[in-house]
Amino acid sequence: QVQLVESGxxxxxxxxxxxxxCAASGSIFSINSMGWYRQxxxxxxxxxxxxxxxxxxxxxxxxxxxxxxxxxxKNTLYLQMNSLKPEDTAMYYCAANKSTIVVVTTRRYEYTxxxxxxxxxxxx
Numbered sequence: 001q002v003q004l005v006e007s008g009x010x011x012x013x014x015x016x017x018x019x020x021x022c023a024a025s026g027s028i029f030s031i032n033s034m035g036w037y038r039q040x041x042x043x044x045x046x047x048x049x050x051x052x053x054x055x056x057x058x059x060x061x062x063x064x065x066x067x068x069x070x071x072x073x074k075n076t077l078y079l080q081m082n083s084l085k086p087e088d089t090a091m092y093y094c095a096a097n098k099s100t101i102v103v104v105t106t107r108r109y110e111y112t113x114x115x116x117x118x119x120x121x122x123x124x
Contacts, residue, residue, distance in 0.1 A: 002026045002113040004094045009118030016084050016122070022077040022094030022115060030098050033109050036068060036079045038090035038120075047108055048092070049079060057108075062088075084122045091117040 008020040020036065035050035035057075049068035050057040056068055067080040077094055095111035103110050 002028055002031070002096055002098075004096060004113055004115035006092065006094045006115045006118040009092060009120045011121045011123065012084055013124050014085060014122055017080070017082045018084065018120060020079040020081065020092055020094075020118060020120070022079075024075045024077065024096065028075055031096050032098055032100055033111075034070060034077045034094070034096045035109075035111060036077075037093045037095055037111075038088075039093070040090040043090075045093070047106075050109070051077070052109075081120070084120075086122045088120060089122050090120060092120050093117045 002024060003026045005023045006020060008018060012018050033050055033052040036048045037045050038048050039045040046059060048059050048062055049066055051068045051070055058066060065083045069078045094115040096113040097109055097111045101110040
């Protein structure tokens, strides 16, 4: 089993920055990919960024502003968020998987491990 714990969320003004962290523990071997999702009230959960060995993915809405990275020595995933906008306000979730299963509808990896989320609020 894999446990994921997010941290780093909070209140920030538009144009500001935050760095989210996700600490992984448990049976972390054979993790295929990790990603950050977000969900705002009344909206669907969306994939923000994803990282696999040798590749990264970003949603168009955050491309150029967010950077996903991973520190394998610390078993920690990061999401550096710059130039934040009010529409970035959401609960952000860390996710991981141990398979290469691809969801047909989204053509993205299927994530099976989830953190509890950390709230990001962008407001003046």
